[in-house]
Structures are given as C-alpha cells and as structure tokens.
Amino acid sequence: xxxxxxxxxxxxxxxxxxxxxxxxxxxxxxxxxxxxxxxxxxxxxxxxxxxxxxxxxxxxxxxxxxxxxxxxxxxxxxxxxxxxxxxxxxxxxxxxxxxxxxxxxxxxxxxxxxxxxxxxxxxxxxxxxxxxxxxxxxxxxxxxxxxxxxxxxxxxxxxxxxxxxxxxxxxxxxxxxxxxxxxxxxxxxxxxxxxxxxxxxxxxxxxxxxxxxxxxxxxxxxxxxxxxxxxxxxxxxxxxxxxxxxxxxxxxxxxxxxxxxxxxxxxxxxxxxxxxxxxxxxxxxxxxxxxxxxxxxxxxxxxxxxxxxxxxxxxxxxxxxxxxxxxxxxxxxxxxxxxxxxxxxxxxxxxxxxxxxxxxxxxxxxxxxxxxx
Amino acid sequence: xxxxxxxxxxxxxxxxxxxxxxxxxxxxxxxxxxxxxxxxxxxxxxxxxxxxxxxxxxxxxxxxxxxxxxxxxxxxxxxxxxxxxxxxxxxxxxxxxxx
Numbered sequence: 001x002x003x004x005x006x007x008x009x010x011x012x013x014x015x016x017x018x019x020x021x022x023x024x025x026x027x028x029x030x031x032x033x034x035x036x037x038x039x040x041x042x043x044x045x046x047x048x049x050x051x052x053x054x055x056x057x058x059x060x061x062x063x064x065x066x067x068x069x070x071x072x073x074x075x076x077x078x079x080x081x082x083x084x085x086x087x088x089x090x091x092x093x094x095x096x097x098x099x100x101x102x103x104x105x106x107x108x109x110x111x112x113x114x115x116x117x118x119x120x121x122x123x124x125x126x127x128x129x130x131x132x133x134x135x136x137x138x139x140x141x142x143x144x145x146x147x148x149x150x151x152x153x154x155x156x157x158x159x160x161x162x163x164x165x166x167x168x169x170x171x172x173x174x175x176x177x178x179x180x181x182x183x184x185x186x187x188x189x190x191x192x193x194x195x196x197x198x199x200x201x202x203x204x205x206x207x208x209x210x211x212x213x214x215x216x217x218x219x220x221x222x223x224x225x226x227x228x229x230x231x232x233x234x235x236x237x238x239x240x241x242x243x244x245x246x247x248x249x250x251x252x253x254x255x256x257x258x259x260x261x262x263x264x265x266x267x268x269x270x271x272x273x274x275x276x277x278x279x280x281x282x283x284x285x286x287x288x289x290x291x292x293x294x295x296x297x298x299x300x301x302x303x304x305x306x307x308x309x310x311x312x313x314x315x316x317x318x319x320x321x322x323x324x325x326x327x328x329x330x331x332x333x334x335x336x337x338x339x340x341x342x343x344x345x346x347x348x349x350x351x352x353x354x355x356x357x358x359x360x361x362x363x364x365x366x367x368x369x370x371x372x373x
Numbered sequence: 374x375x376x377x378x379x380x381x382x383x384x385x386x387x388x389x390x391x392x393x394x395x396x397x398x399x400x401x402x403x404x405x406x407x408x409x410x411x412x413x414x415x416x417x418x419x420x421x422x423x424x425x426x427x428x429x430x431x432x433x434x435x436x437x438x439x440x441x442x443x444x445x446x447x448x449x450x451x452x453x454x455x456x457x458x459x460x461x462x463x464x465x466x467x468x469x470x471x472x
Binding site: 302 | 419420421436439446447448
C-alpha cells in the first residue's frame with residue numbers, strides 16, 4: 001500500500017493551491033488525486049476575477065478574508081510566474097460594477113456605506129467609491145459606454161486573471177516542489193483507521209495517509225456521507241459566453257463583462273438553481289448579452305463564439321467552508337466558490353492551519369458547523 | 374498547397390471582390406474553402422498576436438476564418454460562395470478596427 005503524509009482529493013484551484021502551500025510548508029509527501037469529471041469543471045469554467053468588492057455585506061469576517069486575499073494577489077501572481085514561467089495574465093486594473101439608472105447608483109452608494117461600516121469594525125478599509133458615468137467613460141476611453149449607464153461602483157485594488165493558466169501554474173509549482181499530481185484518479189472511499197491514520201481507496205489502488213483534505217467540490221458529499229458528515233453546500237450554475245477576439249479596448253474588468261489580454265470579451269452574470277446541469281440556456285444568455293450590449297454597445301457587432309455553464313459550490317451565507325471533521329480532526333474539507341479570488345490564502349493561511357502551525361483568526365468562522373444551529 | 378480532390382472536375386468560377394480586387398473563385402463550396410483553393414491561405418490577422426491566421430477546422434468551430442463578407446464579420450467557412458460577394462480580410466495591421 002502506498003503511503004503519504006497528506007492526500008488531497010480534488011485538484012481544482014483550491015485543492016491544488018492548498019497542496020502547493022503544503023509542500024512549501026514542509027508537509028512531506030503530498031499527493032493530489034484529481035478525478036477530472038466533465039461535469040465538475042468549475043476551476044476552468046469561471047470568470048477569472050480577483051475580486052473583493054461587494055463581498056461580505058452581512059459578514060465582516062468574510063469581507064476581511066476576501067480583502068486579505070486580493071491584497072496578496074499581486075505578489076502571489078509574481079511569485080507563481082517567476083517559479084513556473086507561466087504568464088497567468090494578472091492585470092491589476094481595478095474593477096467596476098455598472099449601474100443603469102439613478103436607483104441602481106443609490107443602491108451602490110448604500111452597499112458601499114454598509115460595507116465600509118462592516119469593514120471598519122474589523123479595522124479594515126473599504127476603498128470603493130461610486131464614479132459618475134463621465135468619470136468611468138474617461139477611464140475606458142477606447143470603448144463607448146452605453147447611454148443607459150449612469151455610473152459605476154469602482155475600486156482600484158483588484159483585478160482579473162486567466163483562470164486556466166492560474167490552475168496550470170499552481171499545479172506546475174506544486175509538482176516542481178516535489179508534490180505528486182495524479183489526474184483521472186477517482187477516490188471511492190475514505191476510511192479512518194483506529195490508529196488515527198486514513199485509508200483512501202481509489203481507482204488506482206489503496207493509499208494510506210496521516211492527513212486528508214477533501215476539496216472535491218460537489219463530489220465531496222459522496223465521500224463524506226459514509227463518515228456521517230454532510231456539507232452545507234448546494235450547486236449554483238453560472239453561464240458564460242465569449243466573443244471573437246477584438247483589439248484591446250477595455251482594460252478595467254466589469255463584474256459582468258471583461259476583455260482578456262487576448263482580446264476576447266467574456267460575458268456572464270447568471271445564477272441559477274439547476275442542480276448539476278452545466279448546460280446553457282437561451283434565456284440566460286440573451287439576458288446577459290442584452291445587459292452587456294447595454295453597457296458596451298460595441299459588443300452588439302462582435303461574434304459570439306463559445307458559451308458554457310459551470311456549477312458553483314455555494315453555501316447558505318456565500319462564505320467558504322474550511323472545516324475539520326469533528327470526529328476526525330485530521331480530515332479537512334474545503335468547499336467554496338470564488339476559488340480564484342481566494343487562491344493566495346490557500347497557501348498563506350489554509351495550508352499552515354491544516355498543518356496546525358498557525359491559525360488565522362477568521363478561519364474558525366468558516367466551519368461547516370456554523371450552519372448546524 | 375491545396376489541390377482539388379478531382380483535378381479533372383471543372384468547377385464553375387464566379388467573380389468576387391477580395392480585399393478590393395476582383396477575382397474568380399470556385400463556386401459550390403464555402404468562401405474559406407474557395408480562398409484556400411486559389412492559394413489564399415491567410416484568413417485574417419489575429420487581433421491579439423497580430424500574426425496571420427489560417428483556417429483550422431472549416432466547419433464553424435475554430436473561428437480562425439472570421440472575415441468581413443458583405444459588410445458583416447463572419448466565418449467564411451459558413452458562407453457559400455456567390456457571385457459578387459465583397460470579402461475583406463483586412464490583412465494590413467493598420468486596416469480596420471479588428472486588426
């Protein structure tokens with residue numbers, strides 16, 4: 001039987017970044033088993049924002065967690081690029097959410113006031129403001145801003161990234177540092193042993209480890225159920241569509257529309273309760289295309305070349321789950337959306353916590369048990 | 374580089390305007406295939422790399438043969454050749470907003 005110090009089930013952005021953090025922290029022999037299910041492509045299907053704005057309005061701990069993550073992003077990206085040679089295309093060009101009409105502008109003002117107050121309670125600033133239509137138009141001089149846009153909520157302290165290259169770079173760095181990544185590798189059972197170790201039964205044999213991390217998205221439930229444990233997560237679909245490449249005219253990502261350095265516009269802002277169906281629908285795409293064209297009329301004349309759906313791992317309060325199983329403290333579960341934005345914290349905060357070296361004050365607020373009241 | 378499968382076959386040739394020049398291309402196939410057939414292997418200039426692109430798939434998937442046909446930017450492989458088409462590939466870097 002093969003053995004390891006740590007096994008991670010799930011090689012998406014969260015699993016792979018945690019694995020990287022673990023090898024860097026000297027966790028010993030670390031293995032990642034990635035099933036690569038066609039239905040579970042959330043680390044590939046996402047929008048690619050590194051974002052904190054608007055997150056945590058009713059949860060200051062989550063707000064501070066998101067802010068901490070984005071603050072670490074530029075250095076995290078620079079280090080990944082230096083170590084792996086991947087250009088993950090991070091652009092630290094801020095971020096905006098548009099408003100159509102005065103009512104939406106006032107809602108933006110209100111949201112900012114709420115989050116400023118929430119962040120102040122944990123000694124955190126919230127550097128977000130509402131810009132007028134003209135102020136925003138001057139920031140994106142190469143693209144026409146639609147006549148219905150009345151203003152935007154804006155921060156300079158975030159950006160966007162190529163999530164595919166991020167995933168590749170994180171896995172690459174993990175393997176460069178001695179970690180073992182195994183793709184097409186399914187786990188069928190997790191069996192805690194009496195001596196405190198864990199047996200992991202897989203499609204490629206049985207393994208033995210001292211610590212286990214389950215970061216398998218919606219696949220985690222199947223592994224946890226025999227242990228009498230249920231994660232408080234549900235599937236939420238987002239649909240995305242991309243246009244043909246066009247000369248670079250938009251450098252600031254907007255929540256529903258961004259242009260990549262390759263010239264592609266990515267459009268997407270849908271949330272649907274569709275279980276694990278990752279398909280696309282005409283009404284949702286029409287709705288977000290209408291919205292994007294209203295924001296940037298140029299998009300009307302571009303060809304739409306691809307679309308896809310991806311399934312978020314959503315929690316009842318929207319914040320992540322980082323939990324040790326109460327009866328098996330050496331099994332940790334990670335279940336979250338926004339894995340791109342939160343990726344740096346997997347290395348700086350989650351890996352040290354898993355190893356029992358250091359626990360960031362926020363982590364205890366993100367236990368799965370918070371929902372069991 | 375590209376040859377007709379049956380060289381004996383005499384295809385009908387029709388006149389189109391390609392990048393401002395009138396020329397004959399074979400009918401009964403897509404614009405992209407017809408341009409390949411007369412040796413025009415560059416379909417567009419990439420807006421990101423600014424390098425020449427050639428068609429990959431000829432079946433509507435790769436979008437490498439996007440070109441302006443009768444005023445609309447579209448995939449040449451999905452448009453059948455017709456007499457009088459006006460086709461602009463905009464191969465010069467300073468030509469048009471897509472390049």
